[in-house]
């Protein structure tokens with residue numbers, strides 16, 4: 726069975742709620758995800774995952790330091806994450822507050838690791854975004870992203 730890791734950092738719960746909705750979207754495709762606070766994630770967890778989904782609140786237009794620390798520590802895995810699936814999501818306080826730059830920062834690190842990233846031509850293009858607590862639209866985007874990641878995982882495994 727596929728091993729999916731959803732990692733998040735969340736001070737006030739918005740990004741955590743998005744992580745839960747992404748996992749719910751995966752569940753609709755019969756894929757179970759392990760949802761973890763970044764403080765409980767180590768290099769071995771990344772290595773064991775077939776898909777790594779990372780969410781962060783937007784902090785000054787970029788990922789929170791705790792998420793950056795995980796990527797910086799992942800240097801010890803350089804070359805070993807190649808070919809896994811990667812995806813990202815973000816929460817900010819404002820429209821135009823930097824969600825997409827935050828997601829792209831995370832995706833840059835994933836691409837350097839050799840992860841496979843799928844965009845979305847119809848939904849949130851780079852990954853799901855929420856303004857504050859995820860509303861109905863953001864929750865739908867998280868469910869959609871989860872289902873798409875799960876389907877890609879099954880397609881690549883076949």
Ligand SMILES: Cc1cc2nc3c(=O)[nH]c(=O)nc-3n(C[C@H](O)[C@H](O)[C@H](O)COP(=O)(O)O)c2cc1C
Pocket residue numbers: 734735736737738739740741781782783784785786787816817818819820821822823856857858
């Ligand atoms: C240090 C810090 C920097 C932030 N920078 C931004 C920012 O650049 N743009 C923005 O829209 N929101 C910014 N915010 C707000 C958070 O991104 C927003 O409240 C987010 O929904 C929090 O997610 P969480 O509930 O998962 O912690 C910042 C918050 C903090 C604490």
